[in-house]
Amino acid sequence: MPDGGARKPGIAEAPKPRYQAVKDFVLSRIATGEWAVNARIPSENELGPMLGVSRITVNRAFAELAREGRLRKVPGVGTFVAEGKPRTGLSSIESIVDEIRARGMEWACEVLSLGLVPLTDEAADAMGLPRGGRVPGSVILHKGDGLPIQLEERFIRPGYAPGYKEQDFSGRATYEYLREVGEVTEMEQTVTAILPGAPLARLLAVGPRDPCLVIRRRTFRRGDATTFSRLTQPASRFELSGRYRMQDGPGGHFSH
Numbered sequence: 001m002p003d004g005g006a007r008k009p010g011i012a013e014a015p016k017p018r019y020q021a022v023k024d025f026v027l028s029r030i031a032t033g034e035w036a037v038n039a040r041i042p043s044e045n046e047l048g049p050m051l052g053v054s055r056i057t058v059n060r061a062f063a064e065l066a067r068e069g070r071l072r073k074v075p076g077v078g079t080f081v082a083e084g085k086p087r088t089g090l091s092s093i094e095s096i097v098d099e100i101r102a103r104g105m106e107w108a109c110e111v112l113s114l115g116l117v118p119l120t121d122e123a124a125d126a127m128g129l130p131r132g133g134r135v136p137g138s139v140i141l142h143k144g145d146g147l148p149i150q151l152e153e154r155f156i157r158p159g160y161a162p163g164y165k166e167q168d169f170s171g172r173a174t175y176e177y178l179r180e181v182g183e184v185t186e187m188e189q190t191v192t193a194i195l196p197g198a199p200l201a202r203l204l205a206v207g208p209r210d211p212c213l214v215i216r217r218r219t220f221r222r223g224d225a226t227t228f229s230r231l232t233q234p235a236s237r238f239e240l241s242g243r244y245r246m247q248d249g250p251g252g253h254f255s256h
Helices: 018-032 044-051 055-067 096-102 121-127 174-181 198-204
Strands: 071-074 078-081 087-089 107-118 134-144 147-156 186-194 212-221 224-234 239-241
Touching (some): 018 044, 096 107, 096 147, 096 174, 121 212, 121 224, 147 198, 198 224
Parallel strands (some): 087 239
Antiparallel strands (some): 071 078, 134 147, 147 224, 186 212
16 A cells, blocks of 8 residues: 555654654554564554555564564564563673574674784783783674674683684674683673764764763683673663672672
8 A cells, every 4th residue: 555645543643754653653552562572563564554654664664673672573474572672691691693683683793803903902901911912803793684783892812712813703603612612710791881983883883972882891711811802882772681699799688
């Protein structure tokens, strides 16, 4: 059905693009609970006639909602209400590939750098290494449905993960390789909010005033820092979460 014609129920007349009106309609149904988490929603072919818009309009709305983590598209099955944005745990190490795919998005990446890389001062200090050196490392831009989700900058202590710089990370996560060959006895993470500079904003396809989250992660083997990672993601496309037992953390009061 063409986008013109009589007004249809569900989309009020407003000075906004039609795809945005479709997004608002979908989000309103999710907000009221009419479309619950993991529920299958009407298809693009079904929703278009319902709202008096074209399938192309609905497709764009669905694609944007999937990138925002609100919908999960399962090829050949349908479109479902997602649990939320791609997320990472505060007390665990997760694979960004698994997190992106769990939201029903197609993962892809660009390997921007791989080999012996210059240590940043931040990485050298975090790993207890002399400044100005070079270590195995990588810079990888992870995407979900073509949209940048995370810029991963990783530095490896020499000798910790032999063969790291010879790997092909265009089809697998660095996390997977390090889990296979490395040994981790401790992990430390900190999170900071920043505004991106121009080069970072271009890589992540965000504006200069769009906040980003930076996770700084160190892993240890028997007290020695083995890797340092700086993971940067647009705040609007990512989520941090964690759940803990009180006795497991500092100041816990329920251990008896």
